[in-house]
Amino acid sequence: MVSPVSTILVTGGAGFIGSHTVVQLLKQGFRVSIMDNLDNSVIEAVQRVRRLVGPQLSNNLLFFHGDLRKMNDLENIFSNSKFDAVIHFAGLKGVGESVAKPLRYYDNNVAGTINLFEVMGKFNCRKIVISSSATVYGQPQKIPCVEECELQAMNPYGRTKLFVEEIARDIEKAEKEKEWRIILLRYFNPVGAHESGQIGEDPRGIPNNLMPYIQQVAVGRLPQLNVYGHDYPTRDGTPIRDYIHVMDLADGHIAALRKLFATDNIGCTAYNLGTGRGTSVLEMVAAFEKASGKKISIKMCPRRPGDATAVYASTEKAEKELGWKAKYGIEEMCRDQWNWTSNNPWGYQGKH
Numbered sequence: 001m002v003s004p005v006s007t008i009l010v011t012g013g014a015g016f017i018g019s020h021t022v023v024q025l026l027k028q029g030f031r032v033s034i035m036d037n038l039d040n041s042v043i044e045a046v047q048r049v050r051r052l053v054g055p056q057l058s059n060n061l062l063f064f065h066g067d068l069r070k071m072n073d074l075e076n077i078f079s080n081s082k083f084d085a086v087i088h089f090a091g092l093k094g095v096g097e098s099v100a101k102p103l104r105y106y107d108n109n110v111a112g113t114i115n116l117f118e119v120m121g122k123f124n125c126r127k128i129v130i131s132s133s134a135t136v137y138g139q140p141q142k143i144p145c146v147e148e149c150e151l152q153a154m155n156p157y158g159r160t161k162l163f164v165e166e167i168a169r170d171i172e173k174a175e176k177e178k179e180w181r182i183i184l185l186r187y188f189n190p191v192g193a194h195e196s197g198q199i200g201e202d203p204r205g206i207p208n209n210l211m212p213y214i215q216q217v218a219v220g221r222l223p224q225l226n227v228y229g230h231d232y233p234t235r236d237g238t239p240i241r242d243y244i245h246v247m248d249l250a251d252g253h254i255a256a257l258r259k260l261f262a263t264d265n266i267g268c269t270a271y272n273l274g275t276g277r278g279t280s281v282l283e284m285v286a287a288f289e290k291a292s293g294k295k296i297s298i299k300m301c302p303r304r305p306g307d308a309t310a311v312y313a314s315t316e317k318a319e320k321e322l323g324w325k326a327k328y329g330i331e332e333m334c335r336d337q338w339n340w341t342s343n344n345p346w347g348y349q350g351k352h
Contacts, residue, residue, distance in 0.1 A: 005029070005030075005031060006030055006031070006084040006085065006261070007030070007031040007032075007033065007081060007082065007083050007084050008025060008030050008031070008032050008033070008083065008084065008085050008086070008087060008257065009033050009035060009077065009081075009083045009085075009086045009087070009125075010022055010025070010032055010033070010034050010035070010086075010087045010089065011034075011035050011036070011068060011086065011087070011088045011089055011090035011116065012035075012036055012041070012088070012089030012090030012091065012131075013032070013034030013035070013036055013046070013063075013087075013089065014034060014036040014038060014041035014042065014043065014045045014046050014063075015036065015040065015041040015045075015089055015090075016041075016190070016200070016201040016202070016203075016246065017089055017131070017187075017190055017246060017249055017250070018034070018036070018041075018087075018089040019041075019045045019046070019048075019049055019199050020193075020194055020199060020246045020247060020249070020250040021087065021089075021249075021250040021253045021254070022034060022046075022049050022061070023049055023052055023053060023194065023199070023250070024247075024250040024251060024253075024254055025254065026049075026053045026057045026058070026060055026061060027053060027057065028254060030060070031060045031061075032060060032061050032062070033061075033062040033063075033064060033077065033081055033083070034046060034061070034062070034063045034064065035064045035066045035068075035073070035074075035077055035090070036063070036064075036065065036066070036090065037065065037066065037067040037068075037090070038065065039092070039108075040092065040093075040203065040204055041202075042202070042348045042349065043063070044348040044349065045199055045202070045348055046061075046063050048198045048199050048348075049061070049199060051198065052194070052196060052198055052199065062081070064076075064077050067112075068090055068108075068112030068113070068115050068116055069107065069108065069111055069112050069115065070115075071115055071118075071119070074115055074116065074119040075119060075122075078119050078120075078122070078123040078125070079123075082123075082125075083123075083125045084125070084127065084261075085125070085127035085128065085129070085257060085260055085261070086116070086120060086125065086127070086128040086129070087128070087129045087131075087253055087257065088113065088116060088128055088129065088130045088131055089131045090108075090112060091108055091109040091112070091113075091131065091160070092104065092105055092108045092109060092157070093133075093157065093208065094157065094208035095135070095155050095157045095158070095208065095304075095306060095307075096208060096304070097157075097208065098155055098156035098157035098160070099155055099156060099305070099306065102156040105156050105157055105160050106156070106160060108160075109157075109160035109161070109164065110160050110163050110164060110167075113130075113164045113167065114167065116128075117167070117168075117171055121175070121178070126178060126179060126180045126181065127180075127181045127182075127260045127261070128168075128180075128181075128182050128183075128260075129182075129183045129185060129253055129256045129257055129260065130164065130165075130168060130182065130183070130184050130185065131185060131187070132161050132164070132165055132184045132185055132186045132187070132270065133157075133158065133161045133186055133187055134186050134187060134188045134189075134242070134272070134274070134311055134313065135153055135154070135155070135157060135158030135161055135162075136151045136152075136153055136158060136161050136162045136165060136186060137149050137150075137151065137152070137186075137311065138151075138152035138153055138154040138158065138308065139152075139154060139308040139309065139311075140308070140311060143278075143310055143311065143312055144276060144312050144313055144314040145272065145311065145312070145313055145314060146272075146314045146316075146317075147186070147270045147271065147272060147314075147317055151165070154306045154308070155306040165184050165270070168182045168184060168268050169268045171268075172267050172268040173268075179264070180267075180268070181260045181263065181264075181266045181267070182266075182267070182268040182269070183256040183259065183260060183266070183268075183269055183270075183271065184268065184269070184270040184271070185252060185253065185256055185270075185271055185273050186270055186271065186272050186273065186313075187244065187249060187273050187274070188241065188242035188243070188244050188272070188273065188274030188275070188311070188312065188313050189209070189210070189211075189241045189242060189243045189244065189274075190243075190244055190245075190246050190249050191209075191210075191211040191243050191244070191245065191246065191333045191337060192211075192245040192246045192247065192328065192332065192333040192334075192336040192337050193246065193336045193337055193339065193340035194246075194247065194336070194340070195247070195336055195339070197336075197339040197340045197342075197343040197344070198340075198343075199340070200336075200337065200340030200341070200344065201246075201337075201340075202344070202347030202348050202349075206222075210241075210281060210284060211243075211284070211288075211333075211337055213225055213226075214284070214285060214288050214296055215288075215337055215338070215340075215341040217296050217297065218288070218292050218294045218296060218338070218341060219341055219342070219345035219346075220345075221345070221346070223297065224296075224297040224298060224299050225285065225296055225297065225298045225299070226298075226299050226301045227281055227282070227285075227298050227299065227300050227301060228301050228302070228303055228304040228307060229301075229302065229303035229304065229307060230300045231303070232303075232309045232310075233309060234280055234309065234310060235280060236280050236282045236283070237282075238280045238281035238282045239280065239281055239307060239308065239309060239310065240278040240279065240280050240309070240310035240311070240312065241278065241279065241281075241310075241311055241312065242274035242275055242276065242277065242278055242279070242311065242312035242313050243275070243279055243284065243330060243333060244273060244274050244275055244326055245326065245327075245328035245332060245333045245336070247328065247336075248273075248275075248326040248327055248328055249273055251324065252271075252273040252318065252322070252324050255318075255322040255323060255324035256271065256322060256324075259321065259322050269321075271317055271318040271321070271322060272313040272314060272315055272317065272318060273313070273315070273318060273324075273326075274312060274313030274315055274326070275312075275313070275315070275326040275329070276312060276313055276314060276315045276326075277312060278310055278311075278312040279330055283330075284330065284334075285298065287330045287331060287333075287334045288334045288337070288338065290331075290334070291331065291334035291335045291337070291338045292334070292338040292341075292342070
């Protein structure tokens, strides 16, 4: 079993999912080093994580300002600490931005991950949980998506996740005798925030995802929510997604980590992390209105290229093999998201 003092490197640990996972890791007795270039995150998130876990546990947290694309940064971190495993969140995540700036995405998400694999191999650390995405399924042939579905990303962001998965599978196969243990976690749509309202999602610029967009409309930072596509063959014409509470997702990473430590021959295995339930965009808006008591002004817009009609997860494999299941529904997601937003209407930085 995992020894209570395992040391975990968390790349992108200052970001939305990373920061929530770091809280859970520290609470469960892990030592954690965060590596983040703060491209789409802020150091304030790390300071709040320290406050949340208290002085004693925050002694087990180190922060390195570093970039996966710089081999020197990686070598420095690995030569200063011995890591038992890596949780790899670092990367860019905007579908629309990836279509406009594909090279930026390939450089960050693919080249950065290749460097990480190289340095891990060099320093003899071969256990990694990788942040993948439901975008690797593209427009699935059937739903719910099972892990064996055909993979066919529909945009550059999705392709970066798919290529990273393929690279992971190739490395594990090529270096069988070195016993890489790799878990690929395909997230569906992470939302919500820590129940304290102290940490949450704080994207720079115009948000790419539905919930941060709704929250910014709710506090008056944006005038209205653009709903892309209202003529889909769904119950209300808007696309259907599987939203998952970020704390459920954080716990999913710890379940995956424990699986890596406990399983010799896991190889390279993928798991969906979702709730297994589909919620439409308009249903999510209604749930947020109920949680916040605010009316969200919406504007119906044409479909966006590259958006799928309906995507939700089959979660059986994660339930069976990781012993993990999502606990929270959309009411809790919206409640915690609103708690974070109403406490931090301008995110971590306050209003500039």
